[in-house]
Structures are given as C-alpha cells and as structure tokens.
Amino acid sequence: MLPTDSILKTWEKFNNFPMETLTKVWFYDKGTNEKQRSISLMKEHREQYGLSGNCFDLALWLLDEFKKAGVEAYPVGHNLNTEHAHVAVIALNEKGNRYFCDLGDQWLTPILIDTDSEEYTNEKLSGFFPAAKVQVQNHGAGTEIFYHRSNGKVSKQIFNTNPIEMDYFLKAAEFSQNLIKPNPLLECRVPYKSEIAHWEFYNWESFLSTSHGLFKEPKLGQIEEWAELISQKTNYNKEIVLETLTKYIEIQNKALI
Numbered sequence: 001m002l003p004t005d006s007i008l009k010t011w012e013k014f015n016n017f018p019m020e021t022l023t024k025v026w027f028y029d030k031g032t033n034e035k036q037r038s039i040s041l042m043k044e045h046r047e048q049y050g051l052s053g054n055c056f057d058l059a060l061w062l063l064d065e066f067k068k069a070g071v072e073a074y075p076v077g078h079n080l081n082t083e084h085a086h087v088a089v090i091a092l093n094e095k096g097n098r099y100f101c102d103l104g105d106q107w108l109t110p111i112l113i114d115t116d117s118e119e120y121t122n123e124k125l126s127g128f129f130p131a132a133k134v135q136v137q138n139h140g141a142g143t144e145i146f147y148h149r150s151n152g153k154v155s156k157q158i159f160n161t162n163p164i165e166m167d168y169f170l171k172a173a174e175f176s177q178n179l180i181k182p183n184p185l186l187e188c189r190v191p192y193k194s195e196i197a198h199w200e201f202y203n204w205e206s207f208l209s210t211s212h213g214l215f216k217e218p219k220l221g222q223i224e225e226w227a228e229l230i231s232q233k234t235n236y237n238k239e240i241v242l243e244t245l246t247k248y249i250e251i252q253n254k255a256l257i
Contacts, residue, residue, distance in 0.1 A: 001125060001136070003110040004093040010065045011101060011110055017052040018188035018234050019104050024054055024177055025184075025251070026244040035177035036170065039064045049237040055104025056173040059087045062103060066091055073101075074163040076142075080172035083179055087169070090161055100136075100143065100159065105129075106187050108196055111136060113143045113161060124148050130189060130198035131209035150211050182255045184248045188234055199233055201226070223249065 003011065023045070028035060037045070037053070042061055045051040052058065059075050066073035066089070077087035088102040091110065097117050099110040111128050112119055115138050124133040124146075135146040142161040148154050164172075183203035190199045190208075198209040204226070206217045220226050227242035 001112045001119060001121060001128075003091070003099045003112075006069065006071055007066075007091045007093055007099055007101070007110055010062070010069045010071060010091075013065060014058065014062060014103055015189070016235070017058060017103060018186055019055060019058060019106055020052060020184075020186035020188075020234075021054055021181065022184060022186060022230075022236075022241065022244045023051045023057070025180060025247050026051075026240060028177070028180060029247070034174060036060075036173040037177075049240050050235045051237075051240065052234075054176065055085075055087050056176050058103035059089050060173065062089050062101060075166070075169045076159060076161050077164060077169075077172070078158075078160055080164070080168070081175045083181065085172060085176055087164075087172075088159070090163070098161070100145075100161070106189050106198055108189065111145075126211075130196055131211055131214075150213055180251060182248070182252045184245060186230060186234070190233060201230060201233075 027037060037057065039061055042053060042057055063073055063075060071091055073089050073091040075087055076090050077085060079085045086104060088100060088104060091099050091101050093099065097112060097114050100113045101110040107129055109128055111134065113136055114120060122135065122137065124135050126133045128134045129147060132147040132149050137144045139158050141158050143159045144156055146154055146156045186201040188199050189196050192210050195211055200207045205219060208215045208217065220229065223245050224242065227238050227245055230236060230241050231238040
C-alpha cells in the first residue's frame with residue numbers, strides 16, 4: 001500500500017508544509033486581481049516567510065513537482081465551488097497503480113487505492129495518517145477511506161477519484177481563495193514521542209491528535225501568544241502570522257455587526 005520511490009521522493013518535499021487558511025487571508029488584500037497564487041509566487045512566499053497554503057495551493061504545487069519528476073498525476077476533489085470544497089492529487093507509479101496524495105488533510109504518506117492490485121490489502125494500516133489507522137475500500141463514487149481512532153471511533157470519507165479538468169480546477173481554486181471564512185485554521189504534522197502527530201489550530205483553540213488520544217491544549221489569552229505558538233509549530237514569519245490573526249479578528253467583528 002506504500003508508494004514507490006518515484007512518488008515518495010516528491011511527496012517528502014512537502015513533509016513540513018502545513019495546510020492553513022492564514023496565507024489566503026494575508027494575500028487577499030495584496031491588491032492582485034487573481035487570488036490563487038502562481039507556483040512561482042508560492043515558492044517566493046515560502047522562501048521569504050515560510051508560508052504554505054490551503055488544499056488548492058498544496059495540490060497545485062504537488063502537481064507541479066510531480067510533473068518535474070516525470071510522474072503522471074492529476075487533481076481530484078469534491079464539493080468544488082462551495083465552502084466545503086476539498087482537493088487532493090492522484091499519482092501513478094511505473095506500473096500504473098494509483099496513489100492518493102492528500103496534503104490538505106496532512107496525510108503522512110500517499111496510499112494505494114487500486115483494490116485489484118497485488119499490493120492492496122483491506123487491513124487497517126498505521127503510518128499513513130496521523131493518530132489513526134486507515135482502511136481503503138472501493139465505493140461507487142470512487143474510493144472510501146475509513147479512519148480508525150485509538151478510542152474506537154471510526155469515521156469515513158468518500159473521494160471521487162476521477163480527474164478534474166485543469167481549467168475547471170483553477171476556477172474552483174480561484175473561488176476558494178476568494179471565500180474568506182471568519183475562523184482561522186491551521187493543521188500541521190508534528191513530532192510527538194515516537195510518532196508524527198497532528199496539531200490543529202482552529203478558531204482560537206488548539207488540539208493535538210495522537211495515537212494515545214486527542215489532547216485539547218490550554219487556551220491562550222493574547223493574539224501575540226497565538227502568533228508565537230503558530231510560528232514555533234510552523235516556522236512561519238511571526239509578524240506575518242500576527243498581521244493575519246489581527247485581520248481574522250477584524251473579519252469576525254464585522255460578522256457580528
């Protein structure tokens with residue numbers, strides 16, 4: 001179920017890339033007509049400020065890196081052009097086997113989705129997703145993935161694995177970058193004891209998901225404290241984070257009027 005080296009080498013370039021909406025809000029007021037950043041601009045912002053992006057940014061960047069590496073890949077997703085949109089990437093190895101690559105949900109590594117492959121298993125597998133074992137099955141709409149938590153809770157997602165035409169994908173990306181929600185969100189993979197855990201900041205609260213359970217962290221009182229903590233977790237420029245969190249407070253205050 002693990003990806004072959006041709007896919008893994010490219011995927012691992014993104015090991016330290018969070019998924020977040022902070023960059024979207026920061027860039028929104030920069031005066032550009034198009035809000036979906038180009039690959040070159042994303043790289044520039046990464047180099048200057050350590051920034052990453054949302055699931056559309058990450059999918060576009062990953063597709064570009066796969067293309068450079070000579071790996072066939074295409075975008076997939078669901079609920080495009082809505083506030084519930086989510087996108088990922090399917091990459092093919094040398095045998096033509098398809099691997100699901102989801103930086104937006106902060107997977108640890110891509111996973112095989114071809115159930116007729118010799119490498120496929122229906123077993124619950126660890127090492128693919130932080131704080132959960134995963135199980136891949138066929139579904140009429142594409143691929144169904146089950147997430148088995150340590151407390152016995154099981155959740156599932158259904159992914160349409162048909163390729164999205166690139167022009168349509170870019171229009172959906174632009175829609176997403178123009179959709180500003182009032183609650184800041186950031187997710188990243190962090191070392192925890194002997195595993196890689198999932199750290200999430202959402203609407204002024206933070207959580208750590210591990211194989212030992214979900215831990216809610218103490219709530220911070222000052223926006224400067226949040227900026228410091230987020231910067232520590234992500235290596236983002238602290239001034240940029242503080243500027244963006246301040247904008248989020250303005251957005252939330254406007255929503256209350």
